[in-house]
Amino acid sequence: MQNKTIKYSDLLADWLKEKGYTHCFYVAGGNIMHILASVNRHFKCVSVVHEVAAGIAAEYFNEISADGKAFALVTAGPGLTNIVTAVAGAYLESRELLVIGGQVKTADLCRQQVRQRGIQEIDGVDIVKPITSKSVLMDRLISCDEFNRIIDAGVTGRKGPVFLELPLDIQGAPVDANDPLCQFHATEMQALPAIGADEIQHLIDDVRSAKRPFLLIGAGVARQTVEQIYDALEPMGIPLATTWNGADRVAADHPLYFGRPNTWGQRYSNLLMQQADLLIALGTRLGLQQTGFNWQEFVPNGRVVQVECDPTELNKGHPRVDCGLQGDANQVLKALAAASLGDHSEWVGYCQKVKAQLPLIEPINNTAENYVSPFEFVSRLSVHCRETDNVIPCSSGGAFTVMMQTFAQQRGQHIVTNKGLASMGYGLSGAMGAAFAYPQRRTILVEGDGGFAQNLQELGTVAVNKLNMKIFIFNDNGYASIRMTQRNYFNGAYIGCDQSSGLGLPDWLTLFKAFNLPCIKLDTNFEQNPEFRRLFESDQPAGFIVPIDPEQTYLPKITSRVTETGSMQSNPLHQMTPDLDEHLYSVVAQYLQ
Structure with a gap:
């Protein structure tokens, strides 16, 4: 068999292509010269001006694209430090983001013995380790299987960024194309844990017996899932809302859509969710922005069921979760859509009345003359x-x-x-x-x-x-x-x-x-x-x-008050500022009285 030598960076580019990557957002630099030349052969390479733009663009590309994936490519030192904000953002939002960073050649690595040895050298792996699913210095040639394990860490379970740091000599290393190391092996993605049939049936029974069930759809529910069962949403007969990250899952004109509750949410949506006697939160971590800082009064008169892939979110203690189900929120939504959930028309009618009583644009806001509201x-x-x-x-x-x-x-x-x-x-x-x-x-x-x-x-x-x-x-x-x-x-x-x-x-x-x-x-x-x-x-x-008027007001919103002990306490989600007229409040908040 004739020997054929290829550059290791070419091999890595081939593997990335096999894994479905199509686009690369990058800022060129000396410490990525080999890998940049290699990826330029395979991908649509988009040169940006600043590395943070490369990371953000790749994150949003992956959130939207149904055909292809993007990664970010940055050089050593400032290339890595410039993209840290984008890595942090993707980590907090549980989104896929592969960042490949250059590094000085292995002989110039300081290995924490001195502050810096190579030019532009900085320990990128340790800098982003707390905000990545995986952060690896690839200071040796690795096989496709090991490469796959690193990359797949960002899409297995709860998604998150992956940072792969490539020293310059590793990028340019010659390898024998016939070496088993060079063979690509496809990997099968690990599915989220399945929720048991008994647990799902219990949830269906809870919905049937509830008087005021409410469905909150988060970004953990895929767009494709909602589109598949879209025609079944109305027959479900349950009022539904979305988180801000799930805002595009349901159209605003859907008859069962009741807004986006949040600390800066829509007033009618906050009020309705807070009046539920059963909230089913699908694919949302129920963070403080979703529940309000006064999480003790989140859904005060109802049970909260949270379906989430990360058990730490189910057990964090805020808000109160009466039933936490670890698994795939898409599975649960499909099961609910296929079930008979009972008649909740009276509750839906009440929700529609509240929505009609509380317009999104409140006249309390002030816009000066010659400005646009x-x-x-x-x-x-x-x-x-x-x-x-x-x-x-x-x-x-x-x-x-x-x-x-x-x-x-x-x-x-x-x-x-x-x-x-x-x-x-x-x-x-x-x-x-x-x-x-x-x-x-x-x-x-x-x-x-x-x-x-x-x-x-x-x-x-x-x-x-x-x-x-x-x-x-x-x-x-x-x-x-x-x-x-x-x-x-x-x-x-x-x-x-x-x-x-x-x-x-x-x-x-x-x-x-x-x-x-x-x-x-x-x-x-x-x-x-x-x-x-x-x-x-x-x-x-x-x-x-x-x-826009520099003194423009932005209402309604959740405000805080000083307690008798001098501390600050936020209002619960249903008490947005400004307060509603007492009579109107009695009409739109009758289950909070």
């Missing part, structure tokens, strides 16, 4: 979106909460955000990932000016790739959420939240022009503007600046 804008924008759009709300601030409180999603849309880390600067990079995952779809991004400024350099990536992206920037002169906190708790002593207090922001129209991207400023009659319609319907990137 963010609530009205988002409501009207959602009408003009298509069912095939990718919709990317940013991940923090006023623009984020308004989108999640007001946007009316359509069946077929993909909505992705990252609320766990709640970092500014996620929107543009995430929208890029969505646009590459589905180039045939239009991608809608809504982000605040403060958050957008943190990754505005990626407008270059948008421009050079001519992405079909519509970028809406809420221009409120800085950090709206920080300004609100300083106004409410520090008597308006602003520090670093707007231009007058030291925050430097660009002229947005000039910025877009610098990248040769069209951009216009909108007003309250934006739909009547023919230039808006032309840019919005085109398949080219475009920017839209939405003037």
Whole structure:
């Protein structure tokens, strides 16, 4: 048999292709020169300006794509430290993210004997170990089986990032193509533990006997699962809601859809979930943002059933969980959809009455003259979106909460955000990932000016790739959420939240022009503007600046009060600020009396 020598990085690229990867987001660097040349032969390689954008784009790509996967490729040292925020975000949201990092050659590794030996050397593995499912320094040649075990750690059980650090000499090492080490072996993914038939039947019986059952669908329930049983949702006859990460699972116009409960949720949705006598939480960890900081009063008069793949989430102690089922939430939803769950029409009718009594846009909010109400804008924008759009709300601030409180999603849309880390600067990079995952779809991004400024350099990536992206920037002169906190708790002593207090922001129209991207400023009659319609319907990137009042209020919300002991206590989810009129509250909260 004739010997054929190949480079080890070529072998790794072959393995990644066999595992279904199609895209690579990267920033070039000397310590990844071999692996970059190898992956460039197999994948759509997208050069970004900053490594954090590579990680965020890959995360969002994987969340949306039904055909192919993406990974991020960064160089040693600053390449790794720059992407740490993206790794942390994917870890908190339990999402797949493979990051391959370069490293100095093995002979130059300090091995913790000195602070640094190789140029740009830093211990990337230990830096990200706490926020990854697996973090490995590959300082030797490994077999395909071992490679698979490392990569599959990010998609087995509860998903999470994987970091693989490749020294330069390992990347470029020659290997004999006939060596058994080079053979690719496919792996079968380990399924989540099955929930027993008796447990599922007990849950079905609980629903039948409940007076006010309520279904909360989280991101652990796959889009494909909901689409498969979509026609069965209405015959189930149970009011349902979604978490923010599961926002695109059910359309806003579904007759049994009752919103997105959250600490910044929709008031009617919070009230209804809190009045349930049986809450079934599928594929959600029920974190503090979902339950409220006052988790002791989460679903105060009902039982909570949580279906979750991670036993630590079932046993963490907050909120109270009366029945925790470790396993696959998709299995449970399919079983419920196939069962006869009894007649709950009276409860559904009550939910519909409450929803009608409590509009999403509350008149309490103030918008000064010559500014656009963010609530009205988002409501009207959602009408003009298509069912095939990718919709990317940013991940923090006023623009984020308004989108999640007001946007009316359509069946077929993909909505992705990252609320766990709640970092500014996620929107543009995430929208890029969505646009590459589905180039045939239009991608809608809504982000605040403060958050957008943190990754505005990626407008270059948008421009050079001519992405079909519509970028809406809420221009409120800085950090709206920080300004609100300083106004409410520090008597308006602003520090670093707007231009007058030291925050430097660009002229947005000039910025877009610098990248040769069209951009216009909108007003309250934006739909009547023919230039808006032309840019919005085109398949080219475009920017839209939405003037938002810097003193805009964002209500309703959960607030806190000072107790008799001087500590702070948050209101439960059903007591959003401002308080409702006593008579109205008695109508919409009769099971909380």
